[in-house]
Amino acid sequence: MRSPLLLVIVAAGCSFDPSGPATTDDGSPDDSAIVDGVGADGAIVDGAIVDGATIDARLTDAAVIDARPIDAPPPIDAPPIDAPPPIDARPIDAAPPRCVGYQVVTGAPAGSRYRKVNTLTTWAGADADCTSDGGYLVIPGSMGEAVAIGTFVNPASTSPFYWAGIEDPERDGTWTTVLGATQTYLPWAPAQPNGRLGEIYVLVEDNGRFWDWYDNGAQEYACECNP
Numbered sequence: 001m002r003s004p005l006l007l008v009i010v011a012a013g014c015s016f017d018p019s020g021p022a023t024t025d026d027g028s029p030d031d032s033a034i035v036d037g038v039g040a041d042g043a044i045v046d047g048a049i050v051d052g053a054t055i056d057a058r059l060t061d062a063a064v065i066d067a068r069p070i071d072a073p074p075p076i077d078a079p080p081i082d083a084p085p086p087i088d089a090r091p092i093d094a095a096p097p098r099c100v101g102y103q104v105v106t107g108a109p110a111g112s113r114y115r116k117v118n119t120l121t122t123w124a125g126a127d128a129d130c131t132s133d134g135g136y137l138v139i140p141g142s143m144g145e146a147v148a149i150g151t152f153v154n155p156a157s158t159s160p161f162y163w164a165g166i167e168d169p170e171r172d173g174t175w176t177t178v179l180g181a182t183q184t185y186l187p188w189a190p191a192q193p194n195g196r197l198g199e200i201y202v203l204v205e206d207n208g209r210f211w212d213w214y215d216n217g218a219q220e221y222a223c224e225c226n227p
């Protein structure tokens with residue numbers, strides 16, 4: 001008996017008339033046309049060959065499965081093409097250098113740098129200027145520093161004083177620095193502090209003595225910075 005597979009192949013590959021089988025002169029079905037047609041295709045007529053072809057095709061499929069895909073991705077451990085820059089690259093927004101334009105002052109603490117401004121300025125204006133570049137209005141912590149900065153600023157003899165970053169806005173007698181610390185070094189000049197209205201800032205005489213003073217009298221000043 002002819003297998004269903006063979007019949008399908010014959011129907012698809014030959015000039016087989018689907019309206020019905022050819023007939024012989026005596027009217028009986030003539031399979032020879034089909035056999036001949038199939039015979040023209042030797043690979044089909046021989047079932048063993050068909051089976052062999054099928055096996056071969058199956059082997060071909062197996063070979064495809066085993067083969068590495070043409071567009072296979074690179075090995076996992078391959079370095080990425082667009083690798084990021086090294087971690088130690090300098091950040092774009094790195095902090096700028098500190099205390100630029102400040103200098104060492106003889107007699108003042110070695111850990112501080114200073115810059116002076118010989119323009120008469122209010123305490124608030126001086127404070128804002130000093131903080132604008134990372135410094136602060138000078139905080140004399142010793143007589144040595146207070147005098148050294150007096151010499152450094154060298155204020156005009158018409159007003160031989162300079163502003164310090166020390167204040168008592170609450171007028172409670174506790175003086176604090178612009179850095180938030182309580183100021184304990186307070187070498188007041190004679191009769192100071194006398195607490196007149198508005199005298200909430202420290203003004204330093206060029207001999208190092210402190211005065212409580214108000215902010216309607218512009219003075220010279222120095223900024224301090226710790227690199």
Ligand SMILES: [Ca+2]
Nearest residue numbers: 139140141224
């Ligand atoms: Ca200081």
Ligand SMILES: [Ca+2]
Nearest residue numbers: 168170172174
């Ligand atoms: Ca206070």
Ligand SMILES: [Ca+2]
Nearest residue numbers: 194199212213
């Ligand atoms: Ca005073």
